[in-house]
Amino acid sequence: MTVATPERRTALYEEHVALGARLVPFAGFQMPLQYASILKEHDAVRQRAGLFDLSHMAQFELFGEEVGPWADLLTVNNVANMKVWQARYNLFCNEHGGTRDDVLFYRRHDRWLLVANASNGEKIWNLLSSRRTSGVTLENRHGAAALIAVQGPRALEILTPLASTFDAPSLAEMKYYTCTRAAVAGIEALVARTGYTGEDGFELFVEGADAAALWRALLDEGKPQGLEPCGLGARDVLRLEAGMPLYGHELTEAITPLAAGQRWAVKLSKPEFTGRAALLAQAERDDFDRVAGTILEGKVPARQGYAVYRGDERVGEVKSASIAPSLGNRQVATVYIRKDAATEGTQLGIDVRGTRQGAQVVPLPFYSRRKT
């Protein structure tokens, strides 16, 4: 029997309603899909800055001397050797090497913050709890702690007048994938130079009770510089252009990090971790289906699940697809296909409602920002 549970609201729910957001159920929360327009919000982030409520993401705090070595056994990337105030991408795998979740670890002076996908929050919490050892204490902050992101080329100048940093000399001097304690508009926050848009930007972890005041302060400061509230629709287009996998699309329990192009994050040199044997064997065989980027020839959008052909032979399926405003409004798609079809330049056909649409394999990411 399935019992329907009503969607939870983030601490910013009232702000979204006041801004006229279209709210949709997402991973158990009512989240803004868009405010004005997905494409306008996408443009704000690429050209100026966007403000995102990401409070649906699962936040777990990990305490204790043993967290590093313990988490190293559960994940594919290195944890214990992270420096204090460093952030790192990581993945949890199952015994077959398939992906349980992709996550970020943030190392603070006295604890670690682990941010998991909202849809996998319960799964990862259950995993952490069941594998907990002495010397590790866990706290589930999912739904209680808030997360607000400011992303885009103007993120730094919008945040700078509001922020005093404690563990970094300034926001400007923070390296990508680092974090610091800070006061932002007088509110205590962990500020990280991380994001999921392909632009420079910051993510601000705060108590749920402080989220609305911070959200308003950021909008007030940022509005004159073109900051726009952005929903999950824009976020999905931004991350797809930037070649970042989304759990449930490019990553699943059946798709390994190697197949999803995240080989760089898999440290097979670590002596032991869940899924290592399977991933090692897969890396050695190198015969597996994999995620590739494609640009479509026409204007017809592809959608998740559409079949992909090379000639008359079905070689896989679409995992994500969208119009790509950063690529002159061409249609792009990630596809999960046989190795021999995934070579750059290969001509493929995507079955859109019975008609083949031509598509060519291109390297990922589709879009990279110009580094300043």
Place this chain on the structure above:
Amino acid sequence: MAQPAGLLYSKEHEWAKLDGEVATIGITEYAQHSLGDIVYVELPRIGSDVKQFANVGVVESVKAVSDLFTPLGGEVVEVNAGLEGDPAMVNRDPFGDGWLFKVRVSDVGERESLLSPERYDEIVAEG
């Protein structure tokens, strides 16, 4: 919201404007707003015969694929060629320059199955 007068509406959120025996067909303000940014419109072929309420095409936004139904049957005599380069015209002006196609109506009596602006407005208000 008030619906433009002089048009006929379907429950599927299309509108039709009859001018003699030719009907101009589009989607409503409510439909374009629900879909969000429209990125592709697939229209019926000129010269094809379509039956009332048949699925004749597709309207795709960034997030959604939506079937397009024709509120009146007949022969397709014109399609809005401007939408190929600028599908967002449907968002900007759904009752005007964002029209979709024109049909030479085979049975003007079919209009009896369509909705008045007032009745359509009630349907939209009911959600």
